[in-house]
Each structure stands twice: as C-alpha cells, then as structure tokens.
Amino acid sequence: MPSKPNGAEPLGARIRRLRRARGLTQRELAEPRYDRGFLAKVESGGRLPSDDVLSHLARRLGLTPDELRFDRPPGAAEELTAALETAYRELQKGGLEAAEREFSRVERRAAEYRLPDVQCHARFYLGEVQWQRYDIPLADKGFAHAMELADAASPRLRAMIVNRLAACRALSGDLGASVALVETALAELRSTGASDPDAELALLTALIHPLIEMGALRRARRAAEEGRRVLPSAHRKDISARYHRQAAQLWQEIGLVDRAEKDLSRALRLFTSIGYDRDAARSRWARGFLWRRLGKLDEAHAELRLARDLLAKAGSQEGVLGATIELADVRRRQGELDEAAELAEGIRPLLDRSPDIEARAEVLRLLGLIARARGDLPGATALLEEAASAQEKSELRGALVATSLHLGDTLRARGLIERAAEAYRRGVRAAAMSDSGPAD
Template sequence: MVYRGSVPSRTEPLGARIRRLRRARGLTQRELAEPRYDRGFLAKVESGRRAPSDDVLSHLARRLGLTADELRFDRPPGAAEELTGALETAYRELQQGGLEAAEREFTRVERRAAEYRLPDVQCHARFYLGEVQWQRYDIPLADKGFAHAMELANAASPRLRAMIVNRVAACRALSGDLGASVALVDNALADLRATGASDPDAELALVTASLHPLIEMGALGRARRAAEEGRRVLPSVHRADIAARYHRQAAQLWQEIGLVDRAEKDLSRALRLFTSLGYDRDAARCRWARGFLWRRLGELDEAHAELRLARDLLAKAGSREGVLGATIELADVRRRQGKLDEAAELAEGIRPLLDRSPDIEARTEVLRLLGLIARARGDLPEATALLEEAATAQEKSELRGALVATSLHLGDTLRARGLIEKAAEAYRRGVRAAAMSDFGPTG
C-alpha cells in the first residue's frame, strides 16, 4: 500500500482514517464535509463520537476520490485488480515449478484480501492454495483447501465456483468415489442452468469435470453427450485455460471410442493453448496424454519418447501426480517392448507416492502392471495375486472400464495355471462390468 501522509495502523479507527486521508489531500474539515454536511458534524465523525451512516460514508469517499468500501476497509484504489493480477502471475509460476514461491504469494494475497474485505479475491487465493497441494499430490490436503475455498463461493464468480467444483469432483474421483464425483458435477450444472443466466466458462468447466469419472465408470454414452454439450458451448468461452482443459479431457473420450484423429486434434489444440499461456504443467500433461494415445495405437517407440519427455517436464514443473501418471504409462510401454526389468523398476519406484495417496485408479493401474510383469516372467501365482487385488479395488470403486481389462488378464492367468473354474469366474466378472458399461461409439 502506498499512502501520502502518516502510515496507517492495522487497527486504525474509521474516524482517524478519514482525518488522515483528508489531511493527506490538503482538505479542511469544511471542504470535505460540504455541501451536504457541516464542519462540526465531520469533527464528531473524525473524533469517533459519531459513527458515519452509509450515506455519510459514500459522500466522504467521493470527496476523497475513493469508493465507500475503499474508505471503510482502508482499501487502496484498484486493490482487487492488483491482487487478482498477483494471483495469476503466481499461478503461472506454480505451473512452472515454483511451488514454494507461489504458495507464499497465494497466502499473502489471501490474507490481504481478507483485510480488505474482498471475499471473491480471497476465495480465488484459497482455490490456488488447494492447487498447490494438488500439484504436490497431497489429495486429502488439496480437498481441504478446495473446501476452504468453497466456504466463500457465494461471493465468487460462477466461473470460479465451477472450477472449485471441478477440483472437488476430481478429488472424489481419485479417492475412488466416482458416483459422488459425477453427482457433484450434475448438481452444480443443474444449479447453474436454473439461474437462467448464461456463463459458458462455468458451464464448460463443469462439463469437463464430468468426463473423466464417466469414462472410468464405462458410461461412454453419457460422456459423449457431455462432450458434445461442451463443443456447443466452446465458441462462447472467454478463458483459454478452460477451453484447453476441455480439449485435453475430451481427447480421452475420443481415444476410448476409437476416434483417434479427433483425439489427436484436441490434444494439439490443448497443447497450443497451454503453451501460449505459459502453463508448463498442463502442456506437459498433454504430452503425457499423447504418449498414452500412441501406446494404445501400438506406436511404442513414439510413445516411449513422448512419455519420457512428459515425465521429465512434469518433474520440472513439480507435478507429482503428473509424474506418477506418465511413469505408469512409460512402464507399460517398456513392458510391451519386453524391457521387464526396467518396467518393474519404474513401477516399483512410484509405489511410495501411492502409499501416501488415496488415488485408487493409479494404485490399481500399478498393481495390474506389476501383475502383467510377473506373468511375463512366468510367476503366475504372484501375477494372480496382484491382478486379483487390482480387480477387487476396481470393482469396489466402479472403475468398470479398467475392470474389464483386468478381469481378462486375470482369467488368462488363471487358465494358464489350469484353474479353469476360477478363470471362468474372472471372465464373468469382466462381462458383468462390461454389461454395466457402454463401450459403443455412439452411446
């Protein structure tokens, strides 16, 4: 804060603040009070003997060149814009790996916004503090941070409220409660649309949040309808980061239903947008998604190169969650290439991260991967145990798409051991999961 005149106290009474600001502008009491009030009335206000009404405060603020709230809360002109700009600058720093510096700035802005009674800015700062924990892959702490932001959501813009819901839903999904994740987003979308006011940024942020859990539940028809809703909203969206996140998430759906060219186009759009914004972490996540696509297409050398690059970029950006996901895919590529020792080393190397996280999806992916490595090495009992553990967790968490694949691998492993009845039950488990899912291209 820059003031002319004496430096204000944090506990400065309102009357004393009016006197200080009046003197700093070279005004007498009569000049400030007139024409609506007289000098004697202002003297009582400045001494604290008379509390100013809202009308009085508005008059004095106009005469001092301030808004009523700037005068009431000792808020410098343009404070909201300045603090919001500081948040955006710090968020780019977070994306580029400056976690500690960004966290300090978010904390400073949150505190200052509270002092200035700017609940919308304070909410935004709390949201970004949750993002810090998300990047550290501390999902429980991130969830608490987003809940802390939600306490002020009524003062926030629809877009920011939607982004908070987006992240809370992601925390629910990572913790294995896909149904709760989808329900949270559905309710938020219904509330947004019930207002009758159009906010394409908020709507697209919420639609994007629904895609991943729907895909993992095998509800591909619903996911496709949501993605098409997003495409209709997309031309009206103002925020490039929201558009980019939609493109990246929609690409996952197009992969699942076999629209490879569409997936590649969406990933390319997302990568360009994130790069233009200086969002290094999110750009690297696009490369991770592209490596995943190439792995599914059997282009293993290209997938290996892209996933290694993605992992290194995500590590530089300080994204533990991203490093974990890219490493899982990288390990699976090496398994498919016959590099079993390297694949096992990669998978085992990330297990400590999983031990500290509720991320059921990633944990089961690693278990399945280690099971497949054990089977390739000829250790069928170990492969059976790992695949069964993965399937049980996937079934409990409604990860139906993953369960179909794991059940097939488990059935093949049991059959190789001569356990035909158990193999048949594993296959039936996969069939039941597929029957509860929708894997068709049109839904």
C-alpha cells in the same frame, strides 16, 4: 501495494489521515452537505458516519465507500487478482513454495479489504498447490475452504472449485459422488437462466473422466458433445484447453483417434500460449497415452519420457505418477521388463501416501503383467486379483474388464479353469454395467 498502517485503525482516524494526506481542511471535506463540527465528531469517533455520510466523504476523497470503509487502496481487487495469476504461472513452472506464499499473502490481504471474491480465488489456488504436491486430502480441504466463499465468486470460479472437488472425489475412489457433485452444480448453473459458457464448459469437462472410468461412455460422450457446442462461446483459454485434453480421452476410448489427436494438439498449443507449463506437459502425457494405445510404442516412449521430465520440473507429483505408469507399460510392451518393473516399483511409495485408487490399481495390474511375462504366474495372480478388487470396489468398470481378462488368462495358464471362468464372468458383469455407445 502499500500495507495498512494499522489493521485496527478506527474509521474516523482513517478519514482524518486521508483528509490530511490530500491537504484538505475539515470544512473543505465536509461541505457542502455537512459542516466542520459534524466532521470533527466523525473523525474523533464521537459520531459513526451513516452510509450517506460515508458516500459523501468517499467521493470527496476520490474513493469508493468500500475503499474508505475498509482502507482499501483504489484498484486493490484488480492488483490482487493479477498477483494471483502471476503466481499461478509460477506454480505451473514448479515454484510451489513461492506461489504458496503469494497465494497466502493475497488471501490475507483480500480478507482485510473485504474482497471475498478475491479471497475465494486465493483459497482455490492454495488448493491447487496441494493438488500439485499430490496431497489429495489437503487439496480437498483447500477446495472446500474456497467453496465457503463461493457465493461471492464468479460462476466460472465456482465451477472450477466444483471441478477440482469432483476430481478429488474421483481420485479417492468415489466416482459416483464425483459425478453427482458436478451434475448438481451444472443443473444449478443452468437453472439461473444466465449464460456463462466458461463455467458450463468447466463443469462438462469435469464429468468426462469419471464417467469414462465408470464405463458410462454414452453419458461421457453426451457431456463431451455438449462441451463442444459451448466451446466457441468460452473466453478462458485454460478452460478451453482443459476441455480439449479431457475430451480427447473420450474420443480415443470410442475409437475416434483423429479427433483425439486434434484435441490434444489444440490443448498443448493453448496451454503453451498462456505459459501453463504443467498443463502443457500433462497434454504430452495424454498424447503419449494415446500413442501407446495405438501401438506406436517408440513415439509413446519418447513423448512420455519428455512429459515425465517436464512434469517433474513443474513439481507435479500427480503428473509424474501418471506419466511414469504409462511409460512403464510402454517399456513392458517393448520387452524391457526390468526397466518397466523398476519404474513401477519406484512410484509405489508415492502411491502409499495417496488415496488414488485408480493409479494404485493400475500399478498393481502392471506389476502383475510383468510377473506373468517373467513366468511368475502365482505372483501375477495375486497382483491382478488385488487390482481387480480395488477396481470393482471403486466402480472402475472399464479398467476392471481389462484386468479380469488378464486375470482369467493367467488362471487358465495355471490350469485353474473354474477360477479363470469366474474371472471372465467378473469382467462380463463389469462390461454389462457399462455402456459403450456408437463409435461412428
């Protein structure tokens, strides 16, 4: 796309330049509605063209009024949007720096051309760069920066911005704020009366994970079932694939394993078909997690190791972290305690730079279980208590139930019966605040 000759070029000078480039005289461009003298004043800057004059001149030059006003080449919005999508696929393959440069270039050009919808899209993808780097505070700022232009964006893009902002809130330990943000956006979308299945599906998808972690399984299931009804009307493969991957977490949580496996297979197939390597690898990570839950440890080991390697290649530090936690737990269950500990300790520096309380608590619990398996009951107690405190503070009730059980068992093995009973009661309270819903 050609660049502007001069960002401060006066409108009259631009009209003269474009007229001469087309081989037109002032009379030929001005007539039949205006005369040569009038156009001469416009071109010299002595007369500011009205909207009607601008429309006439733009039509004669083969442009739209905004293309003439902002020196915007024909098809600029489409070309810039295509550049964003191409760069996003490169981001998915691990080309973070190159993608970031292209997103920044498009953001600047869209601002020059007064294309706020394209500018918003570019800002959203700049937030995605930070998300992939696992810099949650910067990602949150990036998505908030995109939200400043959300009024000019499509409902789908607005929904995706909310989706990511909610994920940042959840990773920072504020599940309630995450859910409230999405529910507000969903209510606003539905209140317009206009149907946008992609936007609705993106928002319903964003509800599932935080509700699961809060133990609100009935509400999570309601969101997943509503998404399932919207799914046939959705157009975007990436949004449909993200729904399938997220819904699978809910199905496995309530015991619908066959449905979970089918959704993960669909997600993997869709992401692969559009060249979203990072998200395809995340689907493998999710499948490894499912197989670990089902006790298929050998299959889980192979899938999680592959997922971790693919996520590392894609530059997804958040994905590497999650897949490594699951891989370490599989190795612990297989009795490979030294390898499990090495994997868990290896990602702690990454956690220290992140507000991801959920992942930090998972690692603490995992290290606590490894310590218990090695016979270090005091060390296990300290780690499990720290994990439980973090989970309780962040309303991670489902995880807190499991951690409390492990902590109670560890304390009981040490003969600390009263403290063990309190740990069990803590888990019971967390379970009472959760809702499991029927598994039918």
